[in-house]
Amino acid sequence: MPEATEAASAEPSVSDTLVVAPAWIGDAVLSQPMLALLGERFPGSGIDVLAAPWVAPVFERMAQVRQVIVSPFGHGELRLASRRQLAATLPPYARAIVLPNSLKSALVPWFAGIPVRTGWRGEMRFGLLNDLRELDEMVYPLLTERFAALAMPAHVSLGRVVPRPRLDVDPEARAATLARLGLSTDAPVLALAPGAEYGPAKRWPTRHFAGVARAYEARGFQTWLFGSANDAGVAAEVAESTAGRAINLAGRTSLAQAIDLLSLADRVVTNDSGLMHIAAALGRPLAAVFGSSSPGFTPPLSASARIISRDLPCSPCFQRTCPLGHGDCLEKLEPARVISALDRIRRPPAEREAA
Numbered sequence: 001m002p003e004a005t006e007a008a009s010a011e012p013s014v015s016d017t018l019v020v021a022p023a024w025i026g027d028a029v030l031s032q033p034m035l036a037l038l039g040e041r042f043p044g045s046g047i048d049v050l051a052a053p054w055v056a057p058v059f060e061r062m063a064q065v066r067q068v069i070v071s072p073f074g075h076g077e078l079r080l081a082s083r084r085q086l087a088a089t090l091p092p093y094a095r096a097i098v099l100p101n102s103l104k105s106a107l108v109p110w111f112a113g114i115p116v117r118t119g120w121r122g123e124m125r126f127g128l129l130n131d132l133r134e135l136d137e138m139v140y141p142l143l144t145e146r147f148a149a150l151a152m153p154a155h156v157s158l159g160r161v162v163p164r165p166r167l168d169v170d171p172e173a174r175a176a177t178l179a180r181l182g183l184s185t186d187a188p189v190l191a192l193a194p195g196a197e198y199g200p201a202k203r204w205p206t207r208h209f210a211g212v213a214r215a216y217e218a219r220g221f222q223t224w225l226f227g228s229a230n231d232a233g234v235a236a237e238v239a240e241s242t243a244g245r246a247i248n249l250a251g252r253t254s255l256a257q258a259i260d261l262l263s264l265a266d267r268v269v270t271n272d273s274g275l276m277h278i279a280a281a282l283g284r285p286l287a288a289v290f291g292s293s294s295p296g297f298t299p300p301l302s303a304s305a306r307i308i309s310r311d312l313p314c315s316p317c318f319q320r321t322c323p324l325g326h327g328d329c330l331e332k333l334e335p336a337r338v339i340s341a342l343d344r345i346r347r348p349p350a351e352r353e354a355a
Contacts, residue, residue, distance in 0.1 A: 174263070
């Protein structure tokens with residue numbers, strides 16, 4: 001596994017690549033196929049990733065990444081002098097691939113003088129990127145395809161199906177986390193992730209999550225609730241609705257620990273969130289509930305994932321709260337639909353063996 005560091009320490013060869021990572025967990029997961037294609041294009045070369053600390057653990061679970069360089073910049077921070085200082089600590093790279101479309105994300109590779117700096121045309125980046133691509137959204141409708149295309153030479157189409165994202169797990173770290181939290185895998189695990197950072201219009205009601213939990217607990221499953229500290233409240237509501245039988249892990253694990261524990265889940269239910277993409281990349285049987293957002297751009301990419309939505313005329317609205325005040329896209333999406341979808345999932349043999 002790569003180790004996150006404040007700055008690159010190993011001396012790379014001149015063929016190495018620096019990837020500037022997206023700032024969202026789900027987008028980070030969707031960048032993994034690009035890293036795999038980059039490794040195929042430049043075999044034997046190192047791939048380092050410059051990533052915000054909250055997404056760094058995702059890249060630490062990608063086999064293609066040699067090293068994660070932790071970026072000290074928060075959302076929206078420019079800090080030109082600090083970016084120049086960070087660039088001065090970097091070893092030489094042959095190329096940089098800048099995945100976000102912001103001006104800020106292109107500054108460090110430019111300050112570092114990396115010879116080839118690749119990215120899509122975005123926010124006033126003329127000069128900062130010297131391999132500036134024009135995106136045809138019809139050719140690459142999915143975000144993972146747009147990332148993957150940047151691993152190819154300019155004007156060369158992908159010409160192939162983009163592989164699905166894949167994350168590795170650390171068995172030793174997973175065993176330690178199980179022991180620390182007093183968790184057992186004697187019973188099959190239902191994993192629920194009831195949070196969504198964007199807002200309530202993306203969150204399936206907690207009573208519906210609880211309904212799924214009670215149905216599976218009647219079959220002998222145990223329930224683990226996942227999320228960040230911000231999700232602890234909604235996770236607690238689900239736990240209370242199961243008479244406390246569900247184990248609330250929201251805010252009690254790091255992201256790396258959550259990745260390892262999710263790999264043990266026999267069934268997963270999430271909103272449209274970063275944990276949805278993590279569960280998909282782990283190949284878990286997954287029901288992904290969509291309300292105000294659309295799976296057309298960033299769907300869960302797994303043969304073992306099912307998308308559940310009501311397809312109302314008013315959705316997707318992409319709002320944080322329901323503009324009509326009723327939230328019917330999620331309120332009236334009953335647990336029975338999710339349970340039925342989960343029950344129909346049959347994982348491919350290769351994924352069952354890997355688990």
